[in-house]
Every structure is written in C-alpha cells, then in structure tokens.
Amino acid sequence: MTDKKTAVKNKSSQSGIKKESLDEIISRYAGKPGGLLGILEEAQELNRHKYLKRGQLEYIACKTGIPLSRIYNIITFYAFFNLKPQGEHSIIVCRGTACHTRGSKNLLDFLINLFGFKENDFSRDGKLSLTTKDNKFTIKTVACFGQCALAPVVEIDGNIYGRMTTEKIRKVIKKISHRGKK
Numbered sequence: 001m002t003d004k005k006t007a008v009k010n011k012s013s014q015s016g017i018k019k020e021s022l023d024e025i026i027s028r029y030a031g032k033p034g035g036l037l038g039i040l041e042e043a044q045e046l047n048r049h050k051y052l053k054r055g056q057l058e059y060i061a062c063k064t065g066i067p068l069s070r071i072y073n074i075i076t077f078y079a080f081f082n083l084k085p086q087g088e089h090s091i092i093v094c095r096g097t098a099c100h101t102r103g104s105k106n107l108l109d110f111l112i113n114l115f116g117f118k119e120n121d122f123s124r125d126g127k128l129s130l131t132t133k134d135n136k137f138t139i140k141t142v143a144c145f146g147q148c149a150l151a152p153v154v155e156i157d158g159n160i161y162g163r164m165t166t167e168k169i170r171k172v173i174k175k176i177s178h179r180g181k182k
C-alpha cells in the first residue's frame, strides 16, 4: 500500500467518519467544476447535526489532493458550511441594512433572550452562530438574503419569512417544536 493510501486509511479509521459514503460522493464529483463545493455540501449532510468534522476534511483533502488549508478557506467563506454541530432547527436572522432598519436587531435580541444565551456565548466579530444546549435550535445571522423588499427577513428551517415580528417568530417556533411529538 502506498504512503498516501495508508495515510487516508489511518485518518478515516481514527475519526469514525463514513468513509464509504465519502468515497461515493468524491467519485461522483471527480473532475467536475466546483466539485469541491458539492463534496463538502453532501459531506456535511452525512452528519446528523449538519457540520463538517475535522476527520472528514482531512479525508477529503487526502483523496482529492486539495490542500486542507484551501478547504478551510472555502468553508469559512460560505455561511452555509458549519464546523460545529448544529441544532435540529435553524433560525437565520438577516442583519443587512434594510432588515436592520426595520428591526432585525430586535428580532435577534428576542431570540437570544428566548433561548437564554449569555453575553459570553457569542463573539462580537459580526458572525453569530449559537446552538442551544439540547441541540434543538441554532441561531445564526446573515448579511443579506437578497429579499430586502420583505425586510425584516428571517429564515427558519429553510423557509423564508418576510416582514417578521417577534410574535410571528414565537408562533413558528411553537409550531416546529411540536412537530413530531404526536
């Protein structure tokens, strides 16, 4: 076995990643333009909490020959990718100018209070990603959804809600929290 193959085998066995699934994904995107994005997107979906594990990234780097540093650059550029486990439900609040003017900061503060996040739970670098301890909800921010006419805009579990209010958010959260309990 070559050194490269041995390295790939060791990395996958150490980190408990789904090697066969990753192999299948990588081979499907082989040679395609923008293939790495597709690989990362699908690799993230392999994890229940929708994030990319270090072991997955090392495995992808070894198999594709793409430097790990480049892979990390891509992941940190796109808000879609996560390096930490995500909640079952995602709530993304737009913090663009139009949404800010129409009260998105209030919506964000409402959510932070609702889920009991503390000041030291989040950094002040403009990027926010907070997950509740029970892994039920993740709150994030985005620079703009491109739906400024509907400001303030919030995305909940992939659905866009325009002209959002705290009351509407409360209702949607109540609805999705009860889903699957029957």
Ligand code: FES
Pocket: 094, 095, 096, 097, 098, 099, 100, 143, 144, 145, 146, 147, 148, 149, 151, 152, 153
């Ligand atoms: S600023 Fe919020 S959708 Fe554009």
